[in-house]
Amino acid sequence: MEWLQVMVARLTGLFRRRALDAELDRELSVHLEALTEENIRRGMTEQAAHHAARREFGGLEQTKESYRDQRGLPFFETLAQDLRYASRMLLKSPGFTLVTVLTLALGIGANTGLFSLVNSVLLGNLPVRNPEELVVVKYTDSRSQQAQEDFSYPMYQALRDKNTAFRNVLTRSGVDFNASYGGQSERATGEMVSGNYFETLGVRAFLGRLIGPEDDRTPGAHPVAVLSYGYWQRRFGSDAAVVGKDLILNNNPIRVIGITPPGFYGTEMARNPDIRVPMMMATVFRPVPANRLENPRHRWMTILARRKPQVTVGQAQASLDILYHQVLAAELQERESSINAHDKERTLASRIQLEPGNQGFAHLRTEMERPLLLMFCVTGIVLLVACANLANLLLARNAKRKQEISVRLAIGAGRGRLIRQWLTESLLLSVLGGCAGIFVAYWAETALLGFLPADFSANLQAPMDFRVLGFALLASLFTGLLFGLAPAFQLSQAGVSITLRHDSPSIASGERIFCLRSALIFLQVALSLPLLIGAGLFLHSLENLRGVSTGFVKENVFLTTLNPAMNGYPRERIKSLYDDLLALVRAMPDVRAASLTTSSVISGGWDQEGVKVEGYLPGADENMSPNAAIISPGYFATMGIPFVEGRDFTEQDTAARPKVVIINETMAHYFFGNKDPLGKKIGTEDDPKAPPDREIIGVVKDAKYVRLSEAPRRHFYAPMAQELRLLDMTLQVRTSGDPEKIGNLVRAQVHDLDANLPLYATTTLEIQIDDSLTQERLITWLSSLFGLLATLLASLGLSGVVAFSVSRRTREIGIRMALGAQPDDILRHVVGHMAFLVTAGMAVGLAAAYGLSRLLGSMLYEVGSADPRAFAGSCFLLGVVAALAAYWPARRATEVDPVVALRYE
């Protein structure tokens, strides 16, 4: 308690300083007078008495000073004093201050912006109660390296009801809806959730009530839905009356019972489903296969569980694994006859694997982790380069302030005190820069978010939280120390006598500064070059991706997707609708070809289907699932994919005729080698016992299917007319003009055919491909930006050092010229040292870049880690910029007039 009392006393001592000083003066003078009088009484003269009194008393000013230190808070008083002084100094050189603060604002801002993204994307938790108790349930599969997370409903039921380690186990599965309300149809994203979903997550309704266990008992019998806050706002204008009304979802009236709270997005940050319905409604919304909820072989749902607080993840995993194997064993027993030993072994070899669920299902996050961390490192390096630059600036400035420093040293300032004052100045600068940086960060983050998928960025919450602000502050202080320390120490080395003498640019201290500044230039070059090279690698990779041979013609293709099956239409109606649509579109002006497909190229996803091939015996674990698409006739004409041999599907390949398929070259080669595949048969896994029944009638060239960077894949095409079920199909229209123009016509046409049929994913093929490169483009763009920024900073530093060196050696240059040196000699002399520095820095930078570029590996497309173009190009660029930066101030050296120079000092 005593320290508190002292603290209060000292704090009050900060106020009324003038009055307290006066009081102290009075008290001390009373003391001195008394001493003097005493001395006079002893017989001294007044003068002598006074002197004696002063002697006995000791240093009056020292007493006052230590009294004042005792009275207030000297640390803060000194700080305030230093800050006042520092701000005066900064205001005196506004140009320097502006450049410094701007540099810092960019450096700290970029770092803070990226940290903010890292913070919300990689560190953010699900917006639910106690997210750290959640675990994602997965299982390992010997065939694929990654843990799988799709379970069957019977397995879910067993895990939910028989486990001992969890308080709750929820399941969910994505689904899309055709949603109609008030005569307006549109596509909505959705999720089927178990009855304990909201209870497990600990989420309460914003309006109405949420889905509970009582809404999830009987298959198909719970026509209720919960809307997300965002969808409710967007689609229903936040109208509370919608609760209790019916929506038409896929032609079924469904009662809205409640709205989820704002900020809640579910269990995956990258998605924000509009509508949630009970899992039991799967029989209505995903009617095929009908036994979806009973069949243990249909794995289509993901599971998230809440641990009991006293159970560790390890214990939970062990106990769940036992349960899992019991269920698997029982399932296998039921299928005993139809399963071979190998498959059985493989199934039983899988293990339950629990992963932290505080971030929910983190697919996109996992994907973004590397690029985000990479960019974070890049901005960190840029900040280092900026620090080196500022240290350089400060060193140059110190050289100009030598006079001031000498005076201060001479009148008794301690070196520690001077260092402190100087650090205060750099910290003030860095904190100013940091404050400005927060605005830059805000802007940068907004810009970066624009590159993320919309659903994802909408779910990123409170991007500027205390963690981010704390980071900005720490980054500022760290930066301030980093660039302030070297100049401060260098400064404190300065001697009084040397600098007070009038020949100010003294050789000794100048030499030291010059060495320090040279080292900083070396560092900047060594740091900048890897950034430039990284940018070069990404640039080259992006160029490769853009120039990749796709196997199709991307120009002038309009795309839109529709799913009449959702509306519960019978197959015949769906088929005639598709046929009518194709006929109508093909008749439109400027349309050169039109077709339908289940998978649209480079849209990020594709169907795969297990096949058996006539005359081909697959190995035990061989992957027999090529990519597959169901298409209408005219597909290859629309896409511009050429035939190798055989023919396209025609209107005559109907359900009544023999089944036919078309395969791509890779598949032909894989299964048939050099033999002619035409006339051979393949079969799908629909009926395991039936022999292959689909005749190969054509072979087409390979194309890129899912993404531009993929390796060639096996692929087969089946005709729509011979397919039993038709789900969503993408209409692709090749036009002779602008493909966007055809969009309105198509939309009107579809509306005429069926007003309840929403179109979605409407775009052009070119845009779709462009969008697939968003991440690559962002990385390339950012790394180029930061690489150039670092180079610019380094070259500014270089310029400054050369200028410093020239002004320092004006006299020497003058002598050299007087003795007959030519401008070229002088130039070589001045720049030679710099050339050596830059070359050395580049050598180190090259080595570093070579080491680091291996880490990029999979992020680059067909670019070696020692890509000569990126390496040579970056070296060239940096070399040219450095040469220009050095030449500019060095030229001044050649303009030195020997006569003036010799008189100069």
Add this chain to the structure above:
Amino acid sequence: MAETHGEVLQGTLDLIVLKTLEALGPLHGYGIAMRIQQVSEDLLKLNQGTLYPALLRLEQRGWISSKWGVSDNNRKAKYYTLTRSGRKQLLAETESWERMAALMTRLLGRAEGA
């Protein structure tokens, strides 16, 4: 500053001041200085100025309090008084000092004897 021997340790000075105030009652800085010199018979050489930061330190801790008053020769002076907690502190410090002194005496005595 203190060229003679007998420099004053900070804690010691605190103790001396407290003891002086206990013995003589309210006193001004000059009075305290005189008393210290008188008692120590000039063995203890003290820069009188150092007394004032010490007085402030003691006051901040609440062991003494100060008030302006009038001195014997009709001059305004600041008078320092021992507070209750100061008295307690004096007691505690005297005790620990005596213990320390006894220890040192014993130690040095034995060392000499050996």
